[in-house]
Amino acid sequence: MSRQLHLNAFLMSVGHHEAAWRLPESDPHAHIDIDHYVRLARTAERGKLDSIFFADSPVLMGDPGRRPGGKLEPTVILTAVAVQTSRIGLIATASTSYNDPYNLARRFASVDWVSNGRAGWNIVTTAGADAARNFGLDDTPDHRVRYEKAAEFVEVSTKLWDSWADDAVIGDKEIGVHADAAKVRPIGHVGEFFKVEGPLNVPRPPQGYPLLVQAGSSEDGKDFAARYAEAVFTAQQTLEDGIAFYTDLKRRTAAAGRDPDTIKILPGIVPVIGDTEEQARALDDELARLISPEFARRQLAERFRLPVDDLDLDSELPAELPTEDEIEGAKSRFTLIVNLARRERLPLRQLIARLGGGRGHRTFAGTPVQVADTIEEWFAAGAADGFNIMPAVLPSGLDRFVDQVVPILQQRGLFRTEYTETTLRGHYGLDRPANQFEAANSLVNAR
Numbered sequence: 184m185s186r187q188l189h190l191n192a193f194l195m196s197v198g199h200h201e202a203a204w205r206l207p208e209s210d211p212h213a214h215i216d217i218d219h220y221v222r223l224a225r226t227a228e229r230g231k232l233d234s235i236f237f238a239d240s241p242v243l244m245g246d247p248g249r250r251p252g253g254k255l256e257p258t259v260i261l262t263a264v265a266v267q268t269s270r271i272g273l274i275a276t277a278s279t280s281y282n283d284p285y286n287l288a289r290r291f292a293s294v295d296w297v298s299n300g301r302a303g304w305n306i307v308t309t310a311g312a313d314a315a316r317n318f319g320l321d322d323t324p325d326h327r328v329r330y331e332k333a334a335e336f337v338e339v340s341t342k343l344w345d346s347w348a349d350d351a352v353i354g355d356k357e358i359g360v361h362a363d364a365a366k367v368r369p370i371g372h373v374g375e376f377f378k379v380e381g382p383l384n385v386p387r388p389p390q391g392y393p394l395l396v397q398a399g400s401s402e403d404g405k406d407f408a409a410r411y412a413e414a415v416f417t418a419q420q421t422l423e424d425g426i427a428f429y430t431d432l433k434r435r436t437a438a439a440g441r442d443p444d445t446i447k448i449l450p451g452i453v454p455v456i457g458d459t460e461e462q463a464r465a466l467d468d469e470l471a472r473l474i475s476p477e478f479a480r481r482q483l484a485e486r487f488r489l490p491v492d493d494l495d496l497d498s499e500l501p502a503e504l505p506t507e508d509e510i511e512g513a514k515s516r517f518t519l520i521v522n523l524a525r526r527e528r529l530p531l532r533q534l535i536a537r538l539g540g541g542r543g544h545r546t547f548a549g550t551p552v553q554v555a556d557t558i559e560e561w562f563a564a565g566a567a568d569g570f571n572i573m574p575a576v577l578p579s580g581l582d583r584f585v586d587q588v589v590p591i592l593q594q595r596g597l598f599r600t601e602y603t604e605t606t607l608r609g610h611y612g613l614d615r616p617a618n619q620f621e622a623a624n625s626l627v628n629a630r
Contacts, residue, residue: 186562186568187597187598187599188558188562188568188569188570188592188597188598189233189414189447189449189568189569189570189610189611190230190232190233190569190570190572190589190598191232191233191234191235191236191272191274191414191416191449191569191570191571191572192223192227192232192234192235192236192572192574192581192584193235193236193238193416193451193571193572193573194220194223194224194235194236194237194577194581195237195238195573195577196213196214196250196251196254196577197209197210197211197213197214197251197576197577198574198575198576198577198580199453199544199573199574199575200453200470200575200576201250201474201479202250202470202471202472202473202474203470203575203576203577204250204251205473206469206470206473206576208576208579209576211251212251213251213577214251214253214254214255215253215254215255217255217260217263219577219578220255220260220263220264221263221264221267221268222578223235223577223578223581224264224267224268224271224273225267225268226578226581226582226585227271227581227585228268228269228270228271229585230584230585230586230589231270231589231598231599231600231601231602232271232572232585232589233271233272233569233607233610233611234271234272234273234274234301234303234394234607234610235264235271235272235273235274236274236275236276236303236305236396236416236571237257237260237261237274237275237276238257238276238305239254239256239257239275239276239277239278240276240278240309240314241278241280241281241309241314241317241318242309242311242313242314242317246478257275257276257277258275258277258290258291258294260275261273261274261275261294261298261302262293262294262297262298265294265297265298265301266297270301270602270605271301272301272302272303272394272607272610272611273294273298273301273302273303273607274302274303274304274305274394274396274607275294275303275304275305276305276307276398277290277291277304277305277306277307278307278308278309279306279307279308279329279332279333279336279337280308280309280314280323280329280332280333281309281314281317281318282336284336284339284340284343284377284379285339285343285379285381285383287304287336287340288339288340288343288344288383289343289383289384289385291304291340291388291393292344292383292385292386292387292388292393293385294393295388295389295390295393296385296386296388296389299389299605299606300388300389300390300605300606300607300608301606301607302388302390302393302394302607303393303394303395303396303414303607304393304394304395304396305396305397305398305416306333306336306337306395306396306397306407306411306412307397307398307399308326308329308330308332308333308399309323309329310323310326310329311323326401326403327403330403330404330406330407331375331376332375332376333407334407334410334411335374335375335376335377336376336377337395337411338372338374339370339372339374339377339379340392341392341616341619342370342372342379342381342619343370343379343381343382343383344383344387344388344391344392345370345387345391345618345619345620345621346367346368346369346370346381346382346383346387346620347366347367347368347382347383347385347386347387348363348366348367348368348387348618348620348621349387349391349618349621350363350366351363351366351367351386351387352386367382368381368382368620369381369382370382387618389606390606390607390608390615391608391615391616391617391618392616393607394413394414394607394608394611394613395411395412395413395414396412396413396414396415396416397411397412397414397415397416398415398416398417400417400418400428405431405432405435406435408432408435408436408446409432409435409436409438409439409441409446410439410441412446413445413446413447413608413611413613414446414447414448414449414611415432415446415447415448415449416449416451416571417448417449417450417451417571418450418451418519418544418545419450419519419545419566420519420522420523420545422560422561422564422566425450425561425564425566425567426564426565426566428448428450428566429448429565429566429567430565432446432448433446433448444612445613447568447569447611447612448567448568448569449567449568449569449570449571450544450545450561450566450567450570450571451544451545451570451571451573452544452545452546452547452557452558452570452571452572452573453544453545453546453547453573453574453575454547454548454549454554454572454573454574454575454580454583454584454588455467455470455546455547455548455549455575455580456548456549456550456551456554456580456583456584456587456588457548457549457550458550459550460548460549460550460553463548463549463550464548466548466575466576467546467548467575470575470576474535476496476532476535479535480494480496480531480535483531483534483535486517486520487500487504487517489501489504494531495531496530496531496532496535497530497531497532498530498531499524499528499529499530499531500521500524500525500531500534504521520534544571544573546575551583551587551588551591552591554584554588555588555591555592555595558570558588558592558597559592559595559597562597572584
């Protein structure tokens with residue numbers, strides 16, 4: 184096949200399954216151990232994966248008594264990992280709701296320089312009063328306003344990255360000129376949410392811009408992705424839903440005036456891998472057994488905005504639930520969970536087990552060949568450009584994927600056997616963006 188898969192490893196403490204930390208093999212302190220993340224990054228690089236990714240939130244998520252809850256700031260992790268690796272792409276989440284464009288643009292430009300062009304930014308908005316209260320606010324704006332702010336945030340960030348021409352730095356010792364000051368320009372941005380003069384205090388990054396990633400699948404989220412995203416992390420449970428999302432987002436991207444091939448769609452998959460199907464299912468069952476159902480019940484009650492007593496572990500979801508329009512954060516994930524529960528008529532106890540591995544992402548227990556088969560099926564059917572690999576248990580789950588699944592994909596001609604590019608944009612087959620100010624000057628001069 185001429186098309187090649189793109190594979191990203193989504194790394195979360197000791198694994199995506201909420202009970203992974205309770206396994207005998209797991210280190211309950213690994214989530215704050217930088218050596219743990221360096222080891223995982225090197226494993227992903229050994230497998231020739233496109234990138235690794237760290238999620239983040241400006242609030243403590245969930246009950247820290249249930250599972251490892253604290254986390255290191257992800258761009259700090261990326262900087263440490265960058266100097267211990269040479270090819271793997273490095274992506275981190277940063278919220279447009281609780282950051283400033285100048286500081287964030289500087290941070291990602293710095294990571295891109297430290298890594299020689301391997302940085303990526305997962306752009307998210309943040310809902311919820313618990314996060315707002317960490318920043319002196321009572322609550323966050325509504326969903327649409329958050330995305331309007333995010334759009335302006337990205338526009339300001341790209342202007343800041345472009346505030347230095349690519350050839351601004353001269354470094355001529357003989358004449359005593361380090362940079363051509365005329366090519367380091369203020370941006371003079373004045374908008375609805377931000378007023379930023381510039382220029383940035385870091386030269387234009389090696390990639391021009393870090394890879395721009397997005398992970399929201401609501402209507403506003405898909406419109407935002409169509410305008411800005413170059414990779415999209417998403418969640419679908421069925422092949423039909425995957426094809427529908429893929430087709431819709433590619434169509435929106437074309438309608439936004441972009442080449443649909445410049446946006447790569449990567450659904451999440453949580454592979455639980457065993458030498459035999461029975462071994463894989465045994466590990467999946469063991470993880471499910473270690474879930475605390477009462478905590479999960481409280482968590483679902485919060486998501487569904489219901490009293491916890493309205494959710495019976497041995498019954499299906501109540502008939503009356505809020506609509507997606509009534510939910511402020513993670514709208515698409517809310518709908519995915521409700522549809523999963525209704526479609527398969529799952530009692531709450533079984534729904535909790537299904538969500539324990541990936542919070543709505545597709546969990547698949549099987550042999551390496553079976554995992555490779557399902558990846559190929561979605562890829563060939565037009566449901567994905569690649570996958571966001573979310574090992575249920577770390578490091579063993581990533582080891583198994585790299586050592587046992589990747590070789591199968593390589594043998595089938597679906598995935599690279601060696602890196603051919605040095606930058607994250609190169610791995611994803613994307614061009615380095617032109618400097619918008621240089622392009623504007625060229626247009627003026629041509630006239």
